Amino acid sequence: MTTTQTTPVTARPTNATEIGVFTFADVSPEATGVHADQRLPEIVEEIELADQVGLDVFGIGEHHRPDFAAPSPAILLAAGASRTSNIRLTSSVTVLSSDDPLRVMEQFAMLDSLSGGRAEIMAGRGAFTETFGLFGYDINDYDDLFIEKLELLLALRSGRPVTWSGRHRAPLVNVVVHPAPVQQLLPIWLGVGGSPESFVRAGRLGLPLALGIVGGAPARFAPALDAYRRVLDQSGHQPQPVAVSVHGFVAKTSQAAADTYYPADAELMNRVARERGFATTSRPEFDRKILANGPYIVGSPGEVAERILLLHETLGHQRTLFQLAVGSLGHLDVMKAIELLGTEVAPIVRAELGGRTDAHATQTLANEALDQRRAAPS
């Protein structure tokens, strides 16, 4: 009765890969005339469709900029929660360094209750740095902030009373998060860009790892993932799942996929490049990125399925996340891509690697644990 209560319920590795989509809630009014009040309800429809076609996960990334409309991922995920029944709902990422772990945990605990135990957090440091100034943090504390806040978030997730003090937040005395999440341990993934120490950190902490690939050959991350798995093991943790997120798109034909995704993706990439003084992108560069050893997965359903299987062979990951809705990409194209991912891509991948994976096992375990906790005298 008490043994399963301490069993970690974070999704465990299998030989399969879940398939999901995520977005930063891009709005590019100057390019498309689409504002947040149109785009956010569209995203709720996309979450709903992703659930209907059986995709495993939907993610929303946090930003505080004019070109992304989701400063609070949990708000948008909650709107999706009340219109879905199976899909898991995750931040991708929560910029934890500049947020309060207590508020974050409260919000995702509410999302977990609203969704019947489908909430997850992907904790990251953020690819943009605007949040440091906005919320009064020093960019020089980049690492220290993240480590301290992650530690507190994990403590608060435990459900046990937390007494804590640190440098970047007021101390806590015997604090328990209300409401309690449905899942015994709400999954917290460590969002990782590419810095080697992040892989080691995730391994030491025993956390599932979410790798965001934006450039280069995915295969180059294989050694770092091996290191992560080694550190997990050496640190006495059970194996944990790896998620890989990519820029990607699917349409009926390769040509249609590339012709639809390129201009939208370029609109975003060039906006960011101009901001940072980087070189802008081009169609030939894009065409190289979508090659079999490239960072983007763009093509027909058969090609995309093939690429997921190849990626899985290379990285042995358990979850593939597609950033479909980027830059100026239109809602209807996103909807068509979600439908194809669910109805044509996923069946091929599942036939090859096995059925749906951890989400359900997680759910079942979590519910068992909850039932036991409730049955037990408090």
Next chain:
Amino acid sequence: MTTTQTTPVTARPTNATEIGVFTFADVSPEATGVHADQRLPEIVEEIELADQVGLDVFGIGEHHRPDFAAPSPAILLAAGASRTSNIRLTSSVTVLSSDDPLRVMEQFAMLDSLSGGRAEIMAGRGAFTETFGLFGYDINDYDDLFIEKLELLLALRSGRPVTWSGRHRAPLVNVVVHPAPVQQLLPIWLGVGGSPESFVRAGRLGLPLALGIVGGAPARFAPALDAYRRVLDQSGHQPQPVAVSVHGFVAKTSQAAADTYYPADAELMNRVARERGFATTSRPEFDRKILANGPYIVGSPGEVAERILLLHETLGHQRTLFQLAVGSLGHLDVMKAIELLGTEVAPIVRAELGGRTDAHATQTLANEALDQRRAAPS
């Protein structure tokens, strides 16, 4: 073209009263066995029904305690937003003193986009004090915190770049909230318990006022409301609406209403009374509270309508909010009460005082303003 852009779009007073409901998302597992994962989805259903039967407003109150399951009202309101089309969605209240006005504004701006311009904020200091310790504030700064944070919230609402510094938050330089809300000025009500200076503050700031009545005769607030209206006028502000919130319930008969509401309300009131060392309540006390000059509005549809009209005669308010779902009150009883409020109570009140009031005018104005802002060169 620019004149209407500066027109305040907060709901303006009329001779009518909107009717709404609100809750703190009470959970009383020890009394009812109902946990947050059951209760929060139930509340989404209640919001949906309230919309279907034509109620004007639904509110969620913020708490960080085991007996209330909504530390982030916007999360629950967002879940409701994607299942409703007309009802306005408000916090009741947002505990502004211990929150970050920038995060609050971002969250309600997202809610506003998700709901097509139906979001409102009721800013308050909170009836409980647990948030001060949790978020590292000093209870001795009770007033100063609220004033400073309200000032910043109002500045951020303007949509103009905000450069600001204060005692209780990191300074901001040229910050604009993203996404922009749909409404030109997202309504911010000042939540007031009863302290005279709060009425004066709301008047000076030109804010609509939300009066929470928990005890005593409502009529005793008439002088304070007169003072509020006088200060509004003297401060050069346009007339603003007043909301009055009460503990209240409606059922087919007076007897059924009282018999259903009393034990649930007593469960809550006595829990709080024990915490604070106050005397517990009793049925005779409850029966006095629901008399025509008492603080509670509990009865048959005809009686409740009559009480709203009487209250309106006394206080001249524009919005009546019922805290139906308190303590251990069950979902089905709440659903029946919402249906009666919408289908039987509201028609009587509207026939007497005129139709739906400001929400639509607000919405129209806000949309016109938005269209103009978009049409204008930026």
